[in-house]
Amino acid sequence: MQPGRASGPVLGIESSCDETAAAVLDADGAVLAEAVLGQGAHAAFGGVVPEIAARAHLAHLPDLAAQVMREAGVGWDALAGVAASSGPGLIGGLIVGSGLGKGIALARRIPFVAVNHLEAHALSPRLPGLVPGGAAFPYLLLLVSGGHCQCVAVEGVGRHVRLGGTIDDAVGEAFDKVGKLLGLPWPGGPAVERLAAEGDPARHRLPRPLLGRPGCDFSFSGLKTAVAQLVARFPPGGLPRQDAADIAAGFQAAVAEVLADRAANALAAFAAAHPDGRLLVVAGGVAANAAVRSALAGVAQTCGYRLVAPPLRLCTDNAVMVAWAGLERLRLGLADGLDHAPRPRWPLDAPDMGPARP
Amino acid sequence: MRILALDAALAACSAGVVVDDVLRASRRADAGRGHASLLPPMASAVLEEAGAVDLIAVTVGPGGFTGLRAALSLAHGIGLGLGVPVIGVTVGEALADALPRLGGRALWVAIDSRRDRVFLDREGSVEAWALPALPRPDGPVAVAGDAASAVAAALAACGADVMLTDARGPLPRHVAVVARRRYQGELPPLAAQPLYVDPPETRLPAQPPRPPPG
Ligand SMILES: Nc1ncnc2c1ncn2[C@@H]1O[C@H](COP(=O)(O)OP(=O)(O)OP(=O)(O)O)[C@@H](O)[C@H]1O
Secondary structure (H helix, E strand, C coil): CCCCCCCCCEEEEECCCCCEEEEEECCCCCEEEEEEECCHHHHHHCCCCHHHHHHHHHHHHHHHHHHHHHHHCCCHHHCCEEEEECCCCCHHHHHHHHHHHHHHHHHHCCCEEEECHHHHHHHHHHCCCCCCCCCCCCEEEEEECCCCEEEEEEEECCEEEEEEEECCCCHHHHHHHHHHHHCCCCCHHHHHHHHHCCCCCCCCCCCCCCCCCCCCCECCHHHHHHHHHHHHCCCCCCCCHHHHHHHHHHHHHHHHHHHHHHHHHHHHHHHHHCCCCCEEEEECHHHHCHHHHHHHHHHHHHCCCEEECCCHHHHCCCCHHHHHHHHHHHHCCCCECCCCCCCCCCCCCCHHHCCCCC | CEEEEEECCCCEEEEEEEECCEEEEEEEEECCCCHHHHHHHHHHHHHHHHCCCCEEEEEEECCCHHHHHHHHHHHHHHHHHHCCCEEEEEHHHHHHHHCCCCCCCEEEEEEECCCCEEEEEECCEEEEEEHHHCCCCCCCEEEECCCHHHHHHHHHHCCCCEEECCCCCCCHHHHHHHHHHHHCCCCCCCCCCCCCCCCCCCCCCCCCCCCCCC
């Protein structure tokens, strides 16, 4: 395949966690069709159940892929490549998504791209039309989702430098656990944010782990424990609404402050290495949180950076970003063998991420 | 009829192209847990060797979830890419096709499962059993499948009239023949989805969550 432009549309497949998703992008990266199926079945268990997720992916993905191809008006013979999230994530879903992708690729004799799900998040701001003027390398990525929480210098396709990350829980996980403590439906993030809007963030001075310390690692378990201790003071049963709201607001304020502090350190480290950098990108489900966004926007502005948050549907797990990452790789002549093994753990700075991939 | 047959239900995996019930190309490997990386190149190789097909046949289990997911997702992908149907075949059906002459013995297909259990496929109905608590056959039986030796020994020890066959796992030709018969309406339809036998393993939260705030 010629570098520069893919020779046709690319199909993207996402099934690394509990979203089943497929999307078709044209050779320039314009979205022709996209679909995401959430899996409500996990709510009763208060978290994603891997076996339920794997079964649902296999039950729905083939039809979903056919659906987006139909909606895109693209025939299977017109595809230039297939990209599937192949790690990190839950292995059952990864096997299903990469298996389906490989099957299509081998049937059509087109390249298969084993996309690193984190790289898909990392490259998403480069989707055409998202950032006015485009998101040129390098930029700083803050990935804040249910499974991940890290600062990454994105220097190019396959070139990522991890500046810091969580030493315990991911930030979305902390939102989910706090949601559970407060008796809110799963996933907790959106519900905690709604409840926090009615609360007084100043009533409880909750801990801010690592605040003011050098570096840009994160820690949320101490904060979560503090919330658990606050909640434990109440008798069993539903919390009084105002008390719950004050706790939610105090928690959210602590998270926003910690994220902003860590992001400031990350920006300083990033700027020292990349004087030409201008962009701070936030991705992952927690990027939906308005308090978090505005705290990060403040940091970016202070440092002379612009904060970019892709629209929510592209911040949470989706297949558009997977197809785009595939397209970026295909443009560089990068593809993967049909023998690629999906990987539950696959750090962004793993040796096989670089352009030297076979 | 030209059929691509895929199987990764048990420890080995295989891909074959079967034309008018005759095997034309095949690959086989001991997979361990590597089905997801082994099977796709094998499928590609047999298709390159033997040419296009008009049906995908794939085993749905019982078997290991890793292998079943690898084979079924691959089968659906190839089916989409080629625009041909994907037909599910049980391991029991494929083994039964391999054992046409059992002299009136009932066929019991025994598949290894976790925690000292076996899946028993008796005439198409599949249940999980603990090895020490197997049901007693009411007549002479023949046993096949990857747990056949253990099951035959256990049954013989209880005095059952049992014959141990040498059919241990599905072979592409039999997978393809069963799929052809299903496609032609000789066998009832079967979704190309794993035959799970058990519901997903789940655990409800240890403590009931608090009710929502008042
Ligand atoms: N408004 C919000 N405020 C805070 N957290 C939120 C909000 N909306 C969603 N979240 C959190 O975002 C997380 C889900 O985001 P996302 O889909 O990116 O994560 P994921 O499924 O864990 O994917 P990944 O594999 O990328 O980690 C959940 O933890 C959820 O609670």
